[in-house]
Amino acid sequence: MTTATPTVGAGAQATGKPTSAAGRVRSRLNSRTATLVSIVIALLWTIPTFGLFVSSFRPEAEIKSTGWWTVFTDPQFTLENYQDVLFGASSSSGQLASYFINSLAITIPSVLFPLAFASLAAYALAWINFRGRDWLYIAIFAMQIVPLQMALVPLLKFFSTGVTVAGIQLLPAWNLVDEQKFAQVWFAHTCFALPFAVFLLHNFISQLPRDLMEAARVDGATHPKIFRTIVLPLITPALAAFGIFQFLWVWNDLLVALIFAGGGNETAPLTVRLAEMAGTRGNEWQRLTAGAFVSIVVPLVVFLSLQRFFVRGLLAGSVKG
């Protein structure tokens, strides 16, 4: 390679200016083709979502008999699907409003708890000196690779029967009913999120300037004070990044909710209800399309408005790791 490149370079130089001008035209053309192709692909990528979106506004009879692309020649729109799927009276209609509230009730605490606990832990692991600190960090870091499937069966048993060692009941069963089951889901989501949360926040917190910390220590600030007044304000972008990440994860989660929330409209989130509808009412497209869009719209808004934070968090989490 090293021997070949100089000759190529010399050749290009020898032919002088015309080539470079032609080259400039060619590269502009290239970039124009690249622009065109990349836009076409981006549009193709969006077509499935767009089809769903358009369909959700079409009358039931239309959805079931013609393709959504016919709206361009025969536009017919209605809001009835949304009315039906959100507030409909019959049990088959979806009643998604109720599940929407469940999704909110599950997601908000499931984001806050790991956020708070992990930032405390990450601070301790980064800036408090104690024996075994590095090993502890490595242990928590390593837990990221444990698939959550590994914890599901015993954790469910823990909620339903408590902890018994050698016949002695150490912890009682939780015995939760109806909406109280939210607590189980919060607990499970918090546990499963912690390893990644600690890792991500540790990445940020450990990179704060050492001088700053030492100056605060010299001034007599205690660790809790440093944490509250110096660290927290500085890591808001990281908190936002993890917050968005966790929000999308919990809102979109199916497995954890399916196991710990149960299936009824007292606790189950949108994803559980939609998966159920897709299974039992797979041909009720007027409800499925509107329902899917109801579940998509919140994460989409969060995502689009906070994309900058999300991407930054993603890059910090995956590339630095």
Added chain:
Amino acid sequence: MEFDFAEEQPKFLMLMYGLIAFVAVVGGLLLLLDVVPAWFARRREAQLIAASTGGGPLPRRRKPREGLFALFFLLPTLLLLSVGLVVPALRTVLLSFMDAGSDNWVGLRNYGWMFSEDSIVRVLLNTLIWVLLVPLVATTFGLLYAVMVDKARFESVAKSLIFLPMAISFVGASIIWKFVYAYRSEEQDQIGLLNQIVVSLGGEPRQWLLDSPLNTFLLIVIMVWIQAGFAMVVLSAAIKAIPADIVEAARLDGVSPWQMFWQITMPSIRPALIVVVVTLSIATLKVFDIVRTATNGNYDTSVIANEMYNQAFRYGENGQGSALAVFLFILVIPIVIYQIRNLRQQREG
């Protein structure tokens, strides 16, 4: 019955309890950490004053209680991780050597069952197809797109559109694609895009999701559709991080775009590339929602995570479900070891 807002009140109440618990726990912890050291500091001050006025010996300056602070900062995390992750994971390993009701030890029978039962072998095979194809296709697409869109006009809009599916739940994405694959018999108008394309090309409409093994590939398309955006964003950032002078030097040397890609771009973004492939492989191994929503694992499309759920939570086969979970974990390990070795090489090299 109409939708009744009053019926939803208990949920809001529960949510409020949750938020109160949050404030109480976190606030209480911070308060505790603030008050206790302050109390110790005051006591020490009092001792110092007493010592200086009374002429007695100065109290020995104790080492600051760093360890104690660390313990309280780490307490919630350590508690939750041990109760919610470490102990359950160890228990799952034990359960995998026990029978359905977790009463008797059965040795390796559950693992034997996994490799002898035809339907489960099929599941393992499907998982293999997933984990080979998804990272490969999604990363390749993401890389090509990142290179192509680099410095193109409307770059950020185009990237957002590709990245958008990341925000959609796997369940939502599966419904979106089920609609694309929807089937109507030949006499009717097609409502699914794929069948419409087939029909307009003169073919016959098919029930895509019932056809094994084609259906597994169609489900893989969904996963690729979601994950390609992730690959693209990470790789695009890596490409932009290549030092401009290297690119410029290569360009002055008259390197062709092809050479540029293989000799400059690829070596520079290798670390990011590995991260993407590893992350996607692990995510794919655990894929559950797509299969469950689109086919519920029927028609020979099931994968390990789906089968694990069925065994443990639908058929009450705790032993077999646990064995599948452990097997999933075992599959993740070599991928992680590969990544750690790579990281170490980077640090040394």
